[in-house]
Amino acid sequence: MSRLRLILDPFLLLLIAMVVLASMVPAHGRGAQAVNIAADVGIVLLFFLHGAKLSREAIWNGARAWKLHLATLGTTFAAFPLLGLATQQIGALPATMRAGLLFLTLLPSTVQSSIAFTAIARGNVAAAVVSASFSNLLGIFLTPVLVALLMQGGGTAGMISLQSIEGIVLQLLLPFVVGHLMRPWIGGFVERHRTMLGRVDRTSILLIVYSAFSAAVVEGLWHKVSRAELALLTGVCVAMLIVVLLFSWALGRVLGFAREDAIVLQFCGSKKSLASGVPIAGVLFPASVVGPLILPLMLFHQIQLIACALLARHYGAEAEREEGTRNQEGSGEVNAV
Template structure:
């Protein structure tokens, strides 16, 4: 077996994983030492809402209609990814919450369940599928559809499986609020693609900075509220280690299940790659804003801790898996 040269995209992605991981950790440290309070916190809350709206506007503007049309033909693939994201993951999440409640705080156990109810990622799913030489148009369509569907499905799953929604309101109110904050900017961005699509393509680093910066802002605001409410007094370090172990096991099970399912159902290797990378991930970009809508501010910090850990683990694991797919001595359509 001959080793392929490391693709430039892979080098950039792995570097960004390390850098972004450090920025997330640094944001949590800053929020711990210098949490925002009072009017400053109110200002950050408004700024966070604006950043989230801009984030989903850009996601909508980046979504090509040609990619949607090209990917829609792979409907069997989308059904498998959809089932993995919104059926298999939540069922595993219920088991994980029940078993981890014996040794984790209720907030962390619920955070593990919450992460399993979220939609898939978009950018990293597509990037890893491309690196592994998979079905990129299908990955674009499947990951994007997962994110759009998650705006409606995740609040319902949270209401059904966690018994809470919209900071104590009903699930319909949660859907309405999330639709206003996330779906509306997404739709507006997609409709504005003919006007702003060229600018976005020419300024990808700027768009990436806005994308990641908005998440860091949301994380800072969430952890500030949680720290003020005594987060680190309730979550000792040994529990974070246990959460990391549980997330590793959860990710391993899902990666094995999606690959096995794709092969048992007779998908091509290119489709298998798309299923593995789209069906095994959970979106930090969608999960953090949704948590801010669905739960009280003081609870968000602890709830998103498992999601942040899982997010980094999935990127690191999928980077290795994508490289192995790319190096395999198999034809792309095997």
């Protein structure tokens, strides 16, 4: 049942519901201003909680198994962005969709699903926790820098402004740092109420999505995007995921990683975080373009869950068969003696 939930992803269904709601009842006028203010507050709260959740031990442990963590970060923040740059040559997609494809490749890895899939696949769960956490931590700094470096053309020129940089500091970095510094006092509360605070995270993201798509619908989003473009966008997302899954697995083989570590590299290196991507987009880009900009991310998020769930089950079954074979061989040797 838990595996089925990973594939279906009820949270994504809620995100789709927010898109539908924004399409049918977009926020206008003062209502839009109120929603935007609430979304900004949600972003601050989201990153404050991220900082409070991350233990200092996890940060220091990131220095261990450096070869694996560097390979994962290299896949996430170097190889993936190269794919994103390649998609900018697809002229059949609107400029904002191409920008969205590039933006998703600049995001950090997911945390929860990366760890969950690594566990199902019988991989190195401890290393997955460190790699995914480190990716999210560095993403707060690296993603805005990569956006500033790589997204100044192709329909995104002028989107990154001094105001955007100010937003990064005030809405992302400062709350994260304050939350982490307050961890000695609030860490216990955060751990005890992790489920409840997870709902706060999700509610904040839903509010940001509603705000973003409301602004996009008011600007005529659904009159500018055709079904053919959505189908092509889906195909591009599938192709990108296949390429990065193959690349990450081949890189693990080249670097001589054990099977358990190669699984970490593949699952942590191939994921892109919706939870981080939506609020970062809300800070970096004008409200009118955030909706179409995160469409590729929402599609990719669901595709990666389905593909990685299938892969994780395959790896897990393979590990069980190998373990069963070793047990039979061991019992055979004992009987022979």
